[in-house]
Every structure is written in structure tokens, then in C-alpha cells.
Amino acid sequence: MSNSDTNNKLDNLSVDGIKISPVLKPGIKNYLIDIDGTICDDIPNEEPERMVTAKLYPDALITLNKWYDQGHIICFFTSRTEEHRKVTENWLKKNGFKYHSLLMGKPRGGNYHWIDNHLVRATRYNGKFTDLVQKDVKIEVFDDHK
Numbered sequence: 001m002s003n004s005d006t007n008n009k010l011d012n013l014s015v016d017g018i019k020i021s022p023v024l025k026p027g028i029k030n031y032l033i034d035i036d037g038t039i040c041d042d043i044p045n046e047e048p049e050r051m052v053t054a055k056l057y058p059d060a061l062i063t064l065n066k067w068y069d070q071g072h073i074i075c076f077f078t079s080r081t082e083e084h085r086k087v088t089e090n091w092l093k094k095n096g097f098k099y100h101s102l103l104m105g106k107p108r109g110g111n112y113h114w115i116d117n118h119l120v121r122a123t124r125y126n127g128k129f130t131d132l133v134q135k136d137v138k139i140e141v142f143d144d145h146k
Helices: 003-011 048-053 058-069 082-094
Strands: 030-033 073-077 101-103
Touching: 030 058, 048 082, 058 073, 082 101
Parallel strands: 030 073, 073 101
Antiparallel strands: none
């Protein structure tokens, strides 16, 4: 299935004509993945001419396409703006990335704190894409004693 076929399949889910988000099957993950500095060279928005020639991180391509082939949802979420969408889509296609969606306009900066009514897992990219492993870590949570 091509990216556009899969995108249409995900985008066209509806109940009574109202679009709904897909419910994932057990074991399927919804990956939200940054682009610059995570799957390729870190290119700032102020240097869009470099986006065309950004150096691919090969381990990212291999790992993400494997996850896609396993049925996981791959969504790129980038600080690039809408004016960079075409160059970004072309670069992803040229480099062979399989994905379901592309969200532009992620806030810039690095200290994100995501609050959601669903379980959110975050993994910081540290220079190598591999399969994920489980580790016990300290996290911040809401104080349920107040």
C-alpha cells in the first residue's frame, strides 16, 4: 500500500459523516517522530535551502520502515513550517521513508511537557535508531493526593 493509500484509509475513517481518529489494534504503536536532528542533519528553518540535501541517518530509515511494515503508525512531527511541506515530502520520498502522516509547525525548542488524557511515552533520540527497550526511569506525574 502506498503512503497516499494508507493516508486516505486513515483520513477517511468516519461515523455518521464525522471524521474520527483510528483506534489502534493491541500491540500497534503510534510513533510521532521529529525530522531535523532525528532522522537527518539538523537543519534550521532559517536555512531551508539545506533541507533538499540533508544527510539521511540510515539507521532511522531502516528502523522506521521496519516499524511501518510491522503495522505501526508513523507520523513525522516537525518544527518545519507549512511553507517547507513540499520540500519535506519530496525529501522523505526521495530517501524512501514509509509514513502515514506529516505534521508541520511543532513548537521549536527542546523542553516539551506533553499533557494528554492518554498514555504518552517519550524517547529522546541520542544518535542511534534501534528497536526500543524497556527501562525503569523516574517521571513526573500529577499529584493525585491533592
